[in-house]
Amino acid sequence: MFFQEPELQYEVTVEEPDPHFAKxxxxxxxxxxxxxxxxxxxxxxxxxxPEGYEEYRNLLMETAAEELGHIEMLASAVTKNLRGSSKQMSDDAQETAATAAAMTGQNPRQFLSAGESAMPVDSNGAPFTGNYIVASGNLAGDLYANVMAESTGRTLATRLWEYTDDPGMKDMLSYLIARDTMHQNQWLQALETLDDPVPVPASFPQEQENQEFNYTFMSTRREEQPDPEYPWTQDEAPDGKGQFSYAAEQPGDGEVIAPQPSPMTNDTPNRTDESSDSSE
Structure with a gap:
């Protein structure tokens, strides 16, 4: 169930509308x-x-609803950068902003398809895709994915903050950056409440995995290199269940040649007798 209020989660103001920044x-x-x-x-x-995970479900849904509010804020920011405020801009200035959005290398579809407003697309105009979403059904794995999502989201917000000189946009982005700080920390804190947050999934019996390679850092260099003695080549593993070690080479001995394809695929090209002989 959702509710909505006719106000933004945080104030969004634009002093100098910038169609390029809208993109x-x-x-x-x-x-x-x-x-x-x-x-x-x-x-x-x-x-x-499932049942029994109500506190995590509530945490996720509360944060999801907050993120919907962030979409609303950003959509308002895009629209204000494209249109400007009638109280702040003259007719000529509004026309200039609209023309810039449509004709000077910004996203013309914001003008042509959306009437100077936000769209569910990225900065290149590519539509949002559900392929970005990680929802594995494994709580620990999902929480790690959430830390990554908030980390890359905060990085993006800081880059946008660095790009703009508009005080209103900097203020809005400062708020979003702060919320990303909170969300990174809340997901890490939630992971701390799990008995075995690593390796994921914890339910798989580790005795079934190859014991020779489960805590071994493997070098892929052609020439054998000595152990660099980094923490991930010699210290205790974070899960407390193993000791890191170093392998100077990969196991090898795997078969490279693929089996013959089915004749129905017509994959095999005709070869001359000469090329056939040279391969033997």
């Missing part, structure tokens, strides 16, 4: 690092949780 803000709406991604991700993760 960049689209990445924070429909891009891989954007708010549509995390809102949908948290919802589908929550809907997969």
């Amino acid at each position: 960049l803000l689209q990445q924070a709406i429909g891009g891989q690092e954007g708010e549509m991604r995390v809102a949908m991700q948290y919802m589908f993760q929550a809907w997969a949780l």
Whole structure:
């Protein structure tokens, strides 16, 4: 169940409308690092949780609803950068902003298809895709994915903050950056409440995995290299169940040649007798 209020979660003001910045803000709406991604991700993760996980479901749904509010804020910011405020801009200035959005390398579809407003697309105009969403059904795995999502989202927001000189946009982005800080920490804290957050999934018996390679850092260099003695080649593993070690080479001995395809695929080209002989 959802409710809505006719106000933004946080104030959004634009002092100097910038159609190009409106295009960049689209990445924070429909891009891989954007708010549509995390809102949908948290919802589908929550809907997969069974009985007995109510506190995690509530955490996910509360945050998902907050992210919907962030989409609304960013959509308002995009529209204000494209149209400007009639109280702040003259007719000539509004026409200039609209023309810039349509004709000077910004996203023309924001003018042509959306009438100077936000769209569910990224900064290149590519539509949002559900392929960005991680909802595996495994709570620990999903929480790790959420830390990553908030980390890349915060990185994007800081880059947008660095790009703009508009005080209103900096203020809005400062708020979103702060919320990403909270969300990174809340997902990490939620992981701390799980008995075995790593390796994922914890339910798979580790005695069934190859014991020779489960805590071994494997070098893929052609020439054998000595152990660099990094923490991930010699210290105790974070899960407390193994000791890191170093392998200077890969196991090898795997068969490279693929089996013959079915004749029905017509995959095999005709070969001359000469080429056939040379391969023997």
